Amino acid sequence: MNMPTPEYHDVLIAGAGPVGLLLACELRLAGCSVQVFERASEPTTPLKRAPFGLRGLSVPTIESFDRRGLLAALKARIPGREIAAAAPWMKDERRPGGHFAGIDFFMDRIDQTQWRYRLPHSAAPMAADLESIEAVLTDRAEELGVTIRRGLGVSGVEVADDDVTVRAGEETFRGGWLVGCDGARSMVRKAAGFGFTGTDPEFTGYFARIELADAAMLEPGHHDTSNGTYIFDLPEMIRMVEFDGGACHRLQPITRDHVQAVLRRISGTQMEVTALGLATTWTDRAYLATEYQKGRVLLAGDAAHIHSPLGGQGLNLGLGDAMNLGWKLAATIRGDAAAGLLDSYQRERRPVAERILDWSRAQVALMRPSRSSQALRAIVRDLIATRDGATYFAERVWGAGLRYDLGERHPLVGRSVPDFELADGTRLDDHLRTGGGLLLDFDSRPTLRMLASRWRERITYVACAAKERLGLSAVLVRPDGVVAWAGETTPDDQDVHEAASRWFGEPQETLRAS
Template identity: 45%
Template structure:
């Protein structure tokens, strides 16, 4: 690789880095992804996507690939449950699958039968509401194919060794393609040469070189557990119980996929996070936690994890930004890590692309930290709370009983599922309309179309539901930054118009029958705030 240039260098080609790169390309930025691994990482990690993540894939036309993988996963789960039932001598019969993936809190399973599915927070999600059980490796495969289709330059087998920032001319001074090599920007040194970029984004994991080199503060709490998750082949495993289980020494989960096991030991952090997980190590951990003398005959894939919980105080220093685990680390309980990182990428991508194009309004890039940092802080607290409830000491076990009782109610189950699934996520955008700051409903139009069909290209969308030419006139001059669409929506008789940001979140909304002048002024203000000024 010879010295060259691009608008943005993304360090890390996992799901977060690939999602960010795709969003940047949709916004017109040139981007190079640097990934030290030569192949997609198939190590067992996250096993599910939440509702905001599924919506993001749906809005970019990628949901069918995830749905197909979920079908394959459910077939494996069904077969595993049948096999275990047969081994126990239970009569054969149909395997009942939950109507909705509900998850767990601190290893306490949530029952889908207790969920109030009529809660309005679950409304309007469309097909994305039915996709969740998708492993991280599949997410990465889908995004890698999407990146290739968009022409993203992904350079595998290339590690970053360091970088330098040039003098900064201001928070929103971006680069066009072919910018002056001597201008402000970032010089990135790699094992294959040097690149010059306008911006650098670290998506390189919890031990991020980008974060450390740039000097981001990363405060938090130290770990007290060592966890293992693996796909293994076992002998003498009859004593293992399916699902989540508490023992005198820790917590373990067996299934729902064949050979999948997770253990949690409260013995501090592992001495060596980087060493391969051996059969002997997995066997010792399973025996210590479960009390069952299993024999691990083969490890297909395995990983260690801890509850180290830290978050960067800001996600941007000059021309260097962070996303995903580079910005925040925590234990994996509740399946928040992958989804939090994908949300970072979706939020940052269009804002950084607008900055690169030079048409971003003042302060747009600063809203990335303002909007995503509170969600990251919540996830850290959510995972810390689970560790407190998982401890094997008598006080924690007493607390676990109380929490379990609350989770065993309709109100409790619905509360926890809404938190875990992400359906309550929203940004504080300073207005009182209930849709503003929330993920846009998947509006079903009278002509059979849906909102997600209009968001594949990553542009903002003004949806006019009352054929108001005057309102649409306020949106003229934005060119490729904004799509305007007029349609009837029988399910939304009270709604007049909605402005949807490129990330699928509602920036402005007006109800039918309201003050037309105020609505027009509100739209103009929202367009200026999020898209800048129209072309003269």
């Protein structure tokens, strides 16, 4: 009996979480056909809602959502009352801007003037729940024509020279490329034979809704003890860290008796937990894929890197992968990619993950219940309270200092392009909605217009003055919002041409001539 030939898609994506969905949107925006399959049969769970699903969104993430016209939809969907209840610090008179190992840095100590290319109206971090993030991305993906199949987990991968065949559930899928966005226990990563190395966990973390016989016995707030850390948010939320080598993460049921025993050990009290609601565990295991691509298989998000959720870096790291990979993979599929473009995905994103994993490990070092760690913690607390200290930590936690090494001398190259307010009433982000590149010319030079026309299907030319141009004459921007070239004086057309060729491939005139 002849089996039907599976329908072909340019890209198969395993995982319909935020990373897989954003990647699907980016690829579809560029005209690729995309099939997404997800192991979970239902898109929502209580763990995706606040407070358990609450996530801090970094500056690069918010900028990416704004550039694709998704930010307003996300803000409209976020359940404000639930977010406020899950993050009571948002109502504090002196508002924290984030934390490092539980040590807050405050908004009034952050000196944003130290960030040369940050405009006054630039994006600021915000909180959102996973359910809202995924709903907005699902709506956009379906609007763009992405096919999403749920209840199908990867069980096999076969990679050939020209395509990839995936077995998911009882079905077979075929595509030109496969991207694993299927989480920390990625079947794509395992099936395709990617290396995955790092450091094993030192602790088990707990996040639970509890009822106490006498809540007055437990002081609210953050507490470091000789046995670990606990954070009690009235009236019923408890977070705990116990340095047990990760022994209790997914290895035994989270029962009322177990949570009570851990709370008693860490707090040094005889608290009675009368009821246990929703609860989850996590660890500080920090692992990184040895490579992000093997032939026609790529990894993104938690499939490529895992670490503790301290500081809220994981989701943002994965969404950054999706923005970086989408346009590069699409250009490769179209056949107009610059030489080595897809290789730059790993070259740019893996070092970012390495830094985040070490950032996570450094926080663990400060949280250990030892005298030396607590002594170091006191020093870091003093440093983070200074203006320069708070600014440094905010730059790292917010992602405001992210810069890829693109081999260019100008300090803006490799950074996120500022959202210039243009004289025609638009913002720069408005011109990145369609997912193409952008050449912004503040001085309306005919030579730059002619140059951009050679890549007219890949680069939009915008000639317009700006309210504040930061001393620039023109900037060339990649589809992911990263500056590829910047000039402060009359630009050398050859320099712009070389930068455009490097990131957008050969100009159309050359392609037609060949």
